[in-house]
Amino acid sequence: MTLTPSAPSSLSDVDRARLLDVLDARSPGRPLPGAAYTDEALHRLDLELIWQRQWVFVGSVAEVREPGDYVTVELGTVSVLVLRDDDEQVAAFRNVxxxxGARLVEGPRxxxxxxxxxxxxxxxxxxxxxxxxxxxxxGTDTSCLGLRRVAVRVVGGLVFVCLAADPPRDVDAVAEVVEPYLTPHALDRTKVAAQVDLVEDGNWKLTMENNRExxxxxxxxxxxxxxxxxxxxEDHQVPPRLRAAHDRYLLAEADLALACDERGIPHRLVEDLVDRPLGFRIAREALDGLGESFSRDGSRLVRRLLGDLDEPRLGRVTFHAQPNVWVHALADHVVTFAALPLGADRTLVRTTWLVHEEAEEGVDYDVESLTEVWRHTNEEDAVFVGLTQRGVADPAYEPGPYTEPERQVDAFVTWYVDRMREEASR
Ligand code: FES
Ligand SMILES: [Fe+2]
Incomplete structure (x- = not known):
C-alpha cells in the first residue's frame, strides 16, 4: 500500500519551546494549564502531533455498508475520505x-x-x-496519479485512520484485546438508526476529560x-451516600459475570490508558434497573437483539480509546461517539446509534426513545465543557487537584503530555 508521506514537521524551535513550557507546567494529579486548551498555536500542534500522527476513530462499518458508501472527516485542514471499495473493503484516501488539488467530495456522507x-x-x-x-x-502515466491512501484499520467494526506514513503499530495488540468484546455485537450486521452532530464550545481535550469521569x-x-x-x-472509594447504589452494582456485576461466562463472552476490565499511543480501556459492565439498555427502566429499546445474542441483560461493553472515541455496546444497540476538533475552542461530538440491520423502525424500535438518554446526556455534557472552556480561558484559572473519581482523567492528561513530548522530540 502506498501511503501519503508524512508532511515534514512544521514544528519550529519557538513552537517546541512554547509547547514544552506548557507541558512542563502541568503538575501530576492536576489538569493542564489554560494555554493547552485555548492557545491557537498549541492547537495547531495538537492537530499535527496527535490528530495527524495517531490512530483516530472516524465511524463504524455500518456507515459504509455498501460499495461506494463514504464518510468524510475533517482533521484541521486535512480531509479524509473513508469508503467501502468495490472489493467490499474499507479504504481511506486524502480527499484531494x-x-x-480541488476538494473531491463535499459533505459528511x-x-x-x-x-x-x-x-x-x-x-x-x-x-x-x-x-x-x-x-x-x-501517454501520461496515470498509475502515479491515484488518490493518496490513508492507513485504515477496522477493529471489531470500528474504523480508525492514521495520517502518518508509519502509523503506531500497537493497533494490532489493541485489536486483539478489543475484538472479542465487540464481536458478539456484530457491528458488520448493523445499520445506522440515528446520528446526531453536536458542537461543544470547548477544546477537544476537555470533551475527552469530561467523558472520563x-x-x-x-x-x-x-x-x-x-x-x-x-x-x-474502587470499592474503598465509594462514598456512604452511594453505598446502596454500589451494592446494587456489585450484585448486578455478579449476575453479569455469570451470564457472560455461560456464553463465553469476555467481561473483565482491561485498561492500558497511558503507556501506548492507542491508550484504551474496555470492559463489560452491568446496568441498573432491568440491566438491558439505556431506557427509563433499563428494559431493551430495540426488540431485535444484535448478532446472535440470546439474552438482553448483558449490560454494556464500555470501550474508550485515545484520542477520540468512546462506545457503548449493548445487547440491543451500539452507540459510538467520535470527538473531532473544529478549533481550539470547538469540538464536534458525533453520536451514532446502531441497530441490527433487520430491525425495523416503528416496529422494532422508535428513534426518539432509542436516542433520548444520550441526546440529553450529550447536551448536559456540552454545557459542562462550555463552562470549563470559559473558565480555563480566564486568567484567574489555576489547575486544581483531581479527586479519586477522576483517575481516568488524570490518565488521559498524562497520556496527552507523554505523546506530545514524544512526538515533539522526533
Ligand atoms: S482539480 Fe482539476 S479535476 Fe480535480
Ligand atoms: Fe457527562
Whole structure:
C-alpha cells in the first residue's frame, strides 16, 4: 500500500519551546494549564502531533455498508475520505484531487459509483486509481496519479485512520484485546438508526476529560436511571451516600459475570490508558434497573437483539480509546461517539446509534426513545465543557487537584503530555 508521506514537521524551535513550557507546567494529579486548551498555536500542534500522527476513530462499518458508501472527516485542514471499495473493503484516501488539488467530495456522507472531481471531471475508482482524465496528454502515466491512501484499520467494526506514513503499530495488540468484546455485537450486521452532530464550545481535550469521569454524573438524571453513579470507583472509594447504589452494582456485576461466562463472552476490565499511543480501556459492565439498555427502566429499546445474542441483560461493553472515541455496546444497540476538533475552542461530538440491520423502525424500535438518554446526556455534557472552556480561558484559572473519581482523567492528561513530548522530540 502506498501511503501519503508524512508532511515534514512544521514544528519550529519557538513552537517546541512554547509547547514544552506548557507541558512542563502541568503538575501530576492536576489538569493542564489554560494555554493547552485555548492557545491557537498549541492547537495547531495538537492537530499535527496527535490528530495527524495517531490512530483516530472516524465511524463504524455500518456507515459504509455498501460499495461506494463514504464518510468524510475533517482533521484541521486535512480531509479524509473513508469508503467501502468495490472489493467490499474499507479504504481511506486524502480527499484531494491529484490534478489541481480541488476538494473531491463535499459533505459528511453519501454514496458514489466513481469519485469524480467537480472541477475538471478527473474520475477515480473506489480503489483510488485514476480512471479518466479528459484531454490528459496521451501517454501520461496515470498509475502515479491515484488518490493518496490513508492507513485504515477496522477493529471489531470500528474504523480508525492514521495520517502518518508509519502509523503506531500497537493497533494490532489493541485489536486483539478489543475484538472479542465487540464481536458478539456484530457491528458488520448493523445499520445506522440515528446520528446526531453536536458542537461543544470547548477544546477537544476537555470533551475527552469530561467523558472520563462520573464525578459530575448527578448532572445526568436520565443517564443515572441505568448508569451506576459509582462508575470508575474502587470499592474503598465509594462514598456512604452511594453505598446502596454500589451494592446494587456489585450484585448486578455478579449476575453479569455469570451470564457472560455461560456464553463465553469476555467481561473483565482491561485498561492500558497511558503507556501506548492507542491508550484504551474496555470492559463489560452491568446496568441498573432491568440491566438491558439505556431506557427509563433499563428494559431493551430495540426488540431485535444484535448478532446472535440470546439474552438482553448483558449490560454494556464500555470501550474508550485515545484520542477520540468512546462506545457503548449493548445487547440491543451500539452507540459510538467520535470527538473531532473544529478549533481550539470547538469540538464536534458525533453520536451514532446502531441497530441490527433487520430491525425495523416503528416496529422494532422508535428513534426518539432509542436516542433520548444520550441526546440529553450529550447536551448536559456540552454545557459542562462550555463552562470549563470559559473558565480555563480566564486568567484567574489555576489547575486544581483531581479527586479519586477522576483517575481516568488524570490518565488521559498524562497520556496527552507523554505523546506530545514524544512526538515533539522526533
Ligand atoms: S482539480 Fe480535480 S479535476 Fe482539476
Ligand atoms: Fe457527562
Amino acid at each position: 484531487c491529484r490534478h489541481r 453519501g454514496s458514489v459509483g466513481n469519485i469524480v472531481c467537480g472541477y475538471h471531471r478527473w474520475t477515480y475508482g473506489t480503489d483510488g486509481l485514476l480512471r479518466h482524465a479528459p484531454q490528459l496528454a496521451a 462520573c464525578y459530575h454524573c448527578e448532572g445526568h438524571p436520565d443517564l443515572l436511571r441505568t448508569f451506576f453513579p459509582t462508575w470508575g470507583l
